[in-house]
Amino acid sequence: MTFEQLSIFVAVAEREHLTRTATALRLTPSAVSASIKALESFYAVALFDRVGRGIQLTREGRVLLREAKETLARVKATEAVLAELGNLKTGRLDVHASQTIANYWLPSRLLGFSRNYPGVDVNLTIGNTTTAAEAVLSGDAELGFIEGMLDEPALSTSIIATDRLVVVAAAGERFETGAEEIGNQPWIMREAGSGTRSVIEQALAEMGVDPARLRISLVLPSNEAVLSAVRGGNCVTALSEAIVAPFLENGQLRSLDVELPPRKFTLLRHKERHRTAPAREFEAFCRAHA
Numbered sequence: 001m002t003f004e005q006l007s008i009f010v011a012v013a014e015r016e017h018l019t020r021t022a023t024a025l026r027l028t029p030s031a032v033s034a035s036i037k038a039l040e041s042f043y044a045v046a047l048f049d050r051v052g053r054g055i056q057l058t059r060e061g062r063v064l065l066r067e068a069k070e071t072l073a074r075v076k077a078t079e080a081v082l083a084e085l086g087n088l089k090t091g092r093l094d095v096h097a098s099q100t101i102a103n104y105w106l107p108s109r110l111l112g113f114s115r116n117y118p119g120v121d122v123n124l125t126i127g128n129t130t131t132a133a134e135a136v137l138s139g140d141a142e143l144g145f146i147e148g149m150l151d152e153p154a155l156s157t158s159i160i161a162t163d164r165l166v167v168v169a170a171a172g173e174r175f176e177t178g179a180e181e182i183g184n185q186p187w188i189m190r191e192a193g194s195g196t197r198s199v200i201e202q203a204l205a206e207m208g209v210d211p212a213r214l215r216i217s218l219v220l221p222s223n224e225a226v227l228s229a230v231r232g233g234n235c236v237t238a239l240s241e242a243i244v245a246p247f248l249e250n251g252q253l254r255s256l257d258v259e260l261p262p263r264k265f266t267l268l269r270h271k272e273r274h275r276t277a278p279a280r281e282f283e284a285f286c287r288a289h290a
Contacts, residue, residue, distance in 0.1 A: 093278040096135035097145035130193035142279040144268035147195030183209035
């Protein structure tokens with residue numbers, strides 16, 4: 001059974017007249033008749049009684065008419081959903097981002113996107129660079145946002161924004177800031193797989209500080225935990241300027257004279273998977289508001 005056969009059957013059943021149906025559908029009467037006969041022959045059921053010069057639905061025909069109308073209605077509803085998906089009246093956007101981006105860079109952009117497309121359901125998962133890459137690879141997320149760069153052949157990477165890391169300590173602490181001295185200070189770090197940690201280690205290596213020889217006093221799984229620990233004193237760390245700015249202003253933290261290179265915020269997407277309209281539009285929205 002084809003969609004066309006079902007449509008022709010419903011049209012004939014509503015009019016109980018082959019010629020009028022053919023005129024309405026812009027088909028020949030023989031084409032309409034052949035379509036009905038093909039259905040009856042294939043399924044071995046009579047759908048119409050030929051009564052005199054007219055036709056009437058059989059009992060079987062009436063059963064099929066009810067089902068056929070429901071089926072055609074579902075098809076039309078599906079077509080409407082597809083049309084809405086295309087023009088962003090509905091849909092779903094799954095994003096996975098590392099913590100700094102998720103907490104400080106993405107929220108305003110997600111809010112702006114949601115205001116423009118209120119019918120799109122936005123789902124944000126927060127993790128780190130590793131989990132964001134895994135989510136995009138597995139298809140759990142269409143877009144990933146990480147700090148730094150990533151070498152994964154299956155993923156397309158592009159810079160979406162830049163950020164600055166600031167080395168900070170509690171306001172009352174005094175630390176030397178030369179390359180050798182900063183390498184000997186007690187550090188609080190994010191976990192392995194964190195974009196912030198990888199950028200810090202790379203930057204220190206470029207300064208001549210071996211990351212493997214750092215005095216890491218504590219490893220914590222979130223920026224907020226690192227920030228709280230450093231404010232407790234006697235340690236240093238490096239965090240995004242957006243995170244530490246309020247605490248520098250209120251005097252709880254002080255920045256150390258250690259110049260770290262800007263880091264990149266990177267957009268991840270799968271090279272081979274189709275991007276939905278919400279994903280394409282959100283990427284464009286982020287670039288427009290970078």
